[in-house]
Amino acid sequence: MSKRESSTGTGGATAGLRAPRRRTAVIAAVLLVVVGWPTLSALLGGYERTGGGEIAVVRNGGFFDDNRIRQVIDPGSGRTWVGLYSKVHKYPAQQRFYTITSDAGKGERSGVDVVTVPSSDGVNMGIEGTLYFTLNQDHAALRAFDDKYGTRKFRSADGKTYNAFDGDKGWSAFLDQIVRPVIDNDLRSQVNSFRCAELVSSCALVQNASAQQAAAVGRQQAQSNNGNIAKVQNAINTSLAADLDSTLGGKFVTNIHFNLVRVTLPEKVQDAVDRAQAAFAQVSEAQARVATAKAEAAANKARQDGYNKCPTCARIEELKALPQGITVYAPGNPNGALLPQK
Structure with a gap:
């Protein structure tokens, strides 16, 4: 047998051995994805913890488990094993x-x-x-x-x-x-x-x-x-x-x-209240004006009574009311008060 024939025969045998190995590797990878990854995820997901403002109730959830409450995790816990595929219900604790x-x-x-x-x-x-x-x-x-x-x-x-x-x-x-x-x-x-x-x-x-x-x-x-x-x-x-x-x-x-x-x-009742309060305010304002007018009338009457009893006092008040700087004052004369010429 020539060297070429011998080399070809050996290569064919090696290629024939590699094909089953590849199939085995592919099957192993598929099994790892289908079985291994979910198992790993379940194992990693079997731990739970709570924050400072929450408390958790854990229920069983595995394929062969019941759905009863497994445990309660208090607020602010560390990582706690809760089992595979368990359901965690977190509620507010504050x-x-x-x-x-x-x-x-x-x-x-x-x-x-x-x-x-x-x-x-x-x-x-x-x-x-x-x-x-x-x-x-x-x-x-x-x-x-x-x-x-x-x-x-x-x-x-x-x-x-x-x-x-x-x-x-x-x-x-x-x-x-x-x-x-x-x-x-x-x-x-x-x-x-x-x-x-x-x-x-x-x-x-x-x-x-x-x-x-x-x-x-x-x-x-x-x-x-x-x-x-x-x-x-x-x-x-x-x-x-x-x-x-x-x-x-x-x-x-x-x-x-x-x-x-x-x-x-209610809105309509409140509107009625507002209108009533506005009406009472107007009444109060009118009453205040009446009271002011009565007070002024009483003051004028008292002042006039005083002047009647004291004509000199009336004359003095009249002089005080004259503008400053007049030179002539003649009561009864239409031009009784003369201002100085500028």
């Missing part, structure tokens, strides 16, 4: 608030958001305020909360649905759908025990009363309005805690405090 305000863009709902409730005498009143609270971080309470509210979705103001643990949008959707109705009900119950004028003194100006009675009631109520608003606020703080526990089905929120910021009247 104080939160829910704002109801007519100032568009500053409340939980977009645009103007005011709770409108009737007073005991039938006047619709707008209530603005802020509810402050903290999610209960007791592990047993948090597990129960996640069972009740972490396993369903809530519809937000934009029409989309979120889980309560889906960031700020999810938490706001939960508050708006579950907590807001409780706030509205408590405000309605407490405000309904007061008359309009007991919370807004100017309300007396447009109710069935004379001007004098309305003004008197307004002055009297203005002194007690702040006290009545404080009573409403304290009553809400007392009832709201119990109502939230009852509605939510457990003591899931703590440190509850409602700050009643403002009580307003």
